[in-house]
Amino acid sequence: MSGAFADRLTEATRACGAPLCVGLDPFPHRIPALFGDARGDVGAVEKFSEAILERAAGKCAAVKPQIGLFEPYGPEGFAAARALTAKARTLGLPVILDAKRGDIGTTAEGYARATLGPAPGFDADCVTVNPYLGLDSLEPFLALAEATGKGVAVLVRTSNPGARDVQDLLVDGAPLWTRVAEMLKPTMDRLASGSGWSNLMVVAGATWPEEARRLRTILPTALFLVPGYGAQGASAADALAGLVGGFGGIVSASRSILYPSAATAARTMSDWNAAIDDALLAARTELSAT
């Protein structure tokens, strides 16, 4: 695969038949003993994550490694996250690095290079960023995305209950997050790609389908990154509310795919492989049927 992030994501969605993104969230206490003891050993986390990537290749549209679950292991965790990003790319999986970075000036340039730039950067296809510091804080990411065809995923309306505290405050009668979305309109056009979708992605939690539909009217060609499907309680229909015929975004599932009970109980790798394959198929089927 080559080309712009939006083009690759669209192609990968078509190839796997559903807008499914696998969230690579390695919770140490949920990783089966088959892979070692992840509570103190980043090697177990890495083995588990590699095995997930091997199952996921060709069976989802993208993967989203959560760097915040690797950083507690120190530099070795950071190295493991980078190695897994490289492995995912080798397997043909577009990588959205979930880093939620946000800073200003030269520091923001540093984070942009560290996440989207080539080695020693992560060379991810897209990175999540936080808009609280304003447009100038996003600019180094946007400039790098514009120059390389990579993606930038801006947090707009997240899936957690606390999203209400700041994102829902009313500004001239409209929730703050709609103002953040409007601020991103010029960026959506600036990062347009050949697929018709923009390399600008926005995070819109699956737990708020009405908000997702409203967000779609503000940003018609932005890609949606929809967390909160499955274990966080949102249905497939809710999760797909902001997409357009199953395109124009991806729905992220993590716990339901990484830790189904059949996988957690597995005593052999072949049983574990089969359980993960079943979970991937179930999510794909549910998201493609709606």
Add this chain to the structure above:
Amino acid sequence: MSGAFADRLTEATRACGAPLCVGLDPFPHRIPALFGDARGDVGAVEKFSEAILERAAGKCAAVKPQIGLFEPYGPEGFAAARALTAKARTLGLPVILDAKRGDIGTTAEGYARATLGPAPGFDADCVTVNPYLGLDSLEPFLALAEATGKGVAVLVRTSNPGARDVQDLLVDGAPLWTRVAEMLKPTMDRLASGSGWSNLMVVAGATWPEEARRLRTILPTALFLVPGYGAQGASAADALAGLVGGFGGIVSASRSILYPSAATAARTMSDWNAAIDDALLAARTELSAT
């Protein structure tokens, strides 16, 4: 030094005579050749940063390493930032890790452990966090701070021009950042320390002295972290606007202390040392005289 973050910071401010925080922002192209070529070699960044820490010990109230300038070097950069944090603590300098993290649930717990927790974490004394995701996203940091006496520095009103885009939007006639500050009131009391100041810190840019005074009325015992002094254009009087008799916060200076022209032009380590000492003395004098 031991005890709560706010107590240590207050004691360090008294000992050095000014609320000066040295921002450890290693810009590769500004690091003198005396330390090697920082553009490709993290070793040069580390040598330079160590030398700055040695000059700063006893001459400032805290240091603020900017992890976003280390991450572009990959795992080695991450390791260097961690080693420098450890060195600063050995030198008796309270460390505010400028990481601006923000995520939810288990991931936020991961970031809290990675930044404030013991090895393999950074074991920093305080960490900067982003409030856009709401109070539940801050909770893992606050819980760890409450249990250990460490500090959490929440971005409220930043010093960059883009701060207007989101932070200044009017909610019921008041800027959004005042609502964020009000949301933090219970936290301020929850993280109270023996010094009378809270282990809750708020970031309030020096470029907005009126906002700083307003923020002080909302959060009377919160510590202020004031960036933007010196190279970003704010005067000492502006920078001190939110403090109380020179206590209750620190003013961060980076470029004016790390890269004064006499240091950049230095041909020997002793000339460089003298130039950095002069810059530290000038900032201390300016901030203590106002």
